[in-house]
Amino acid sequence: MPHAIxxxxxxxxxxxxxxxxxxxxxxxxKISFNLLDRRDLSPIGNKRFNKTTGEEVASxxxxxxxxxxxxxxxVLSDEDFKNANPEATQTVEIIDFVDSKRIHPVYFEKPYYLxxxxxxxxxxxxLLETLKRTGxxxxxxxxxxxxxxxxxxxxxxxxxxxxxxxxxxEIRGAEDLNLPSEGLEAAGVTEKELDMAEKLVxxxxxxxxxxxxxxxxxEELEGYIKRKIAAGETEAAKAAPPAxxxxxxxxxxxxxxxxxxxxAHSAREPARKKAAKx
Numbered sequence: 592m593p594h595a596i597x598x599x600x601x602x603x604x605x606x607x608x609x610x611x612x613x614x615x616x617x618x619x620x621k622i623s624f625n626l627l628d629r630r631d632l633s634p635i636g637n638k639r640f641n642k643t644t645g646e647e648v649a650s651x652x653x654x655x656x657x658x659x660x661x662x663x664x665x666v667l668s669d670e671d672f673k674n675a676n677p678e679a680t681q682t683v684e685i686i687d688f689v690d691s692k693r694i695h696p697v698y699f700e701k702p703y704y705l706x707x708x709x710x711x712x713x714x715x716x717x718l719l720e721t722l723k724r725t726g727x728x729x730x731x732x733x734x735x736x737x738x739x740x741x742x743x744x745x746x747x748x749x750x751x752x753x754x755x756x757x758x759x760x761e762i763r764g765a766e767d768l769n770l771p772s773e774g775l776e777a778a779g780v781t782e783k784e785l786d787m788a789e790k791l792v793x794x795x796x797x798x799x800x801x802x803x804x805x806x807x808x809x810e811e812l813e814g815y816i817k818r819k820i821a822a823g824e825t826e827a828a829k830a831a832p833p834a835x836x837x838x839x840x841x842x843x844x845x846x847x848x849x850x851x852x853x854x855a856h857s858a859r860e861p862a863r864k865k866a867a868k869x
Contacts, residue, residue: 596735599681601705601718601744601751603688603729608707608714610683612735615702615752622809631829655737672737683744683753685729691745694728698756705744705751715751722746 595611602608626635639648656664683705707715722728722745729744733753742755771778775785819825 595706596703597681598708599683600711601683601685601715601729601731603685603718606714606718608718609711610705610707610715610751612683612753613704613706615704622812627828632826633828683731683733683742685731685744687730688725688727689730689743691722691726691728691743694743694756697762699754700757701755703753703755705753718744719746719749719751722751 593613595613598609598611600607600609627633628635639650639653640646641648654666654668656666658664718729731742731744731753733740733742733755735755740755741758742753745752745754775782
């Protein structure tokens with residue numbers, strides 16, 4: 592069973608449907624790479640450090656702070672973010688229903704699944720079927736990880752999907768691009784060319800089947816990597832040098848001096864005895 596990002600409810604009007612929010616992305620299909628130092632192939636870490644002391648900070652010691660004036664902060668915990676507006680952080684609040692076909696793909700950003708709790712199956716099924724029959728999508732507000740998003744609730748087979756959208760101001764205008772003039776004549780396109788293009792599209796038309804489209808570059812890259820391994824084209828990381836004392840570690844200087852004196856004395860003793868016999 593996948594892990595829910597949060598559990599709350601879908602609300603529209605006076606209706607509340609308890610649901611869990613689950614990511615719909617499959618990141619396991621992506622190839623992951625480690626960042627290495629070119630010189631010895633040592634892995635590159637990602638440390639968080641205190642800018643005042645230079646010391647590394649454990650994740651358990653990290654907090655979020657809002658700087659309201661220079662050097663002064665309001666520190667907020669996860670509970671504080673929920674308390675700011677408890678309903679917003681646990682609700683997919685549908686504020687409008689729009690024609691789903693009117694939402695341009697440029698606005699879509701990231702999909703999530705919405706799954707009902709055991710007691711909410713009826714209300715969930717009601718909303719799912721209503722959206723299917725009307726062709727509508729529910730425009731909703733939702734807070735995820737302390738940030739508010741706008742999204743749309745849409746049916747996808749037997750599940751409701753919450754697709755996060757980009758805000759209008761996040762989409763750049765296209766006015767400065769080198770685009771063709773409006774109208775076929777201004778663009779130099781003839782009716783014969785348009786007729787031929789339409790026939791080409793008709794000849795390539797097929798039913799939408801997402802399963803037939805694959806990340807072929809990933810598959811070819813995996814094959815390329817396997818061939819390099821088989822050919823012995825690999826490199827090993829260099830052995831790590833002996834660990835030096837950590838910066839700031841207290842060294843017993845007296846003990847080192849005493850040991851050095853003893854070693855020097857032992858080295859001179861044979862020569863001193865030889866000179867005495869002579």
